[in-house]
Amino acid sequence: MQFKRTTFLTTGFLFLFTACMPSGGFSSPLDSSPFFNNKQLTNQPLSKPAMQHQTKMRNLQNQFPGVVFYKGDSSLKRVALTFDDGPDNYYTPKILEILHQKHVKATFFVVGMTAKRHPSVLKRIVKEGHSLGNHGWGHARIPKLTDDRIVQELTKAEDTIESITGLRPDIYRPPYGDLTAANVGLLHQLGFRVVDWSVDTEDWRGLSDQQILSNVHKQVSPGAIILLHSLSRRGKLDGALKALPQMIDQLQAEGYEFVTVQTLLEKQSLPIPTLPDMP
Numbered sequence: 001m002q003f004k005r006t007t008f009l010t011t012g013f014l015f016l017f018t019a020c021m022p023s024g025g026f027s028s029p030l031d032s033s034p035f036f037n038n039k040q041l042t043n044q045p046l047s048k049p050a051m052q053h054q055t056k057m058r059n060l061q062n063q064f065p066g067v068v069f070y071k072g073d074s075s076l077k078r079v080a081l082t083f084d085d086g087p088d089n090y091y092t093p094k095i096l097e098i099l100h101q102k103h104v105k106a107t108f109f110v111v112g113m114t115a116k117r118h119p120s121v122l123k124r125i126v127k128e129g130h131s132l133g134n135h136g137w138g139h140a141r142i143p144k145l146t147d148d149r150i151v152q153e154l155t156k157a158e159d160t161i162e163s164i165t166g167l168r169p170d171i172y173r174p175p176y177g178d179l180t181a182a183n184v185g186l187l188h189q190l191g192f193r194v195v196d197w198s199v200d201t202e203d204w205r206g207l208s209d210q211q212i213l214s215n216v217h218k219q220v221s222p223g224a225i226i227l228l229h230s231l232s233r234r235g236k237l238d239g240a241l242k243a244l245p246q247m248i249d250q251l252q253a254e255g256y257e258f259v260t261v262q263t264l265l266e267k268q269s270l271p272i273p274t275l276p277d278m279p
C-alpha cells in the first residue's frame with residue numbers, strides 16, 4: 001500500500017452528503033460468460049448520464065495519464081472493489097466479514113467526518129489488509145469550491161485518517177465523480193492520484209442483488225474499478241451485501257483477480273510530486 005505525506009494546515013467544514021451518485025458505467029458488449037443468466041436485466045441499457053460520465057472520465061484519463069484513472073491496466077485480468085462514503089458501524093463490518101471469508105482485499109474511500117465517528121471500524125479496515133482512499137472531509141463537490149477550500153477539504157480528511165491509522169492515503173476519489181480538468185492539477189500537487197470508476201453498481205439506490213450483479217456484468221472488463229458503498233443507510237445496501245459474495249465468486253470463476261486500487265495502478269502512476277511548502 002502506498003501512502004504519501006503532506007504538510008498542509010487544516011481547517012474543516014461540513015457538507016451534508018449522500019452516496020456518490022452514480023454516474024459511471026459504460027456499455028461493454030455482452031458476452032457469453034456464465035456470469036449472469038437473467039437476460040431481462042442484462043439487456044437493460046446503461047443510463048445516458050452514466051454513459052456521459054464514463055466518456056468524461058475516459059477523456060480526463062487520456063488528458064492526464066498517470067494521474068487520473070477510471071480504470072487500470074486492461075492487459076491484466078484484475079479488478080478492484082471500492083467502497084465509498086464509510087466507514088459506518090453497520091454495513092462496513094458486514095462487508096469486512098465477507099471480504100475476510102473470501103480472502104479478498106478491497107479499497108475503502110472514506111469520508112473524514114465519518115471516519116472520525118467510527119475510528120475502530122477504520123482501524124479494522126487497515127488491520128485486515130485493505131487500502132484506504134481519501135473521499136474528502138464532508139463529501140463536497142469540489143468543482144464548486146475554491147482551491148483553498150479544496151485543500152482544506154482534503155487535508156482535514158487526511159489528518160483525520162492519519163490520526164486514527166497512522167496512514168495518509170495517496171488516492172482521492174471526488175464525491176459524485178465530479179471534477180474538472182482545472183481541479184486535476186491541484187489534486188496532483190496535493191499528492192493524490194485521482195480515482196473514479198468504470199463499473200457503477202448503483203448499489204446505493206437499494207437495488208436487489210440480481211440488479212447489482214447485472215450492472216457489474218454489463219460493465220466489467222480487465223482493469224475495472226468497481227464502485228460500491230459502505231455508508232450508513234439501513235436497508236439501502238441489503239441487496240449489495242447479498243450480491244457481494246456472489247460477485248466475488250462469479251468474477252473469480254471468470255478468471256478475475258481482486259486487488260487494491262494501489263496495486264491495480266502501481267505500474268501506471270506518475271510519481272507523486274514533491275510538495276510545496278504551505279504558509
Ligand SMILES: [Zn+2]
Pocket residue numbers: 018019020021084085135139175176
Ligand atoms: Zn461518495
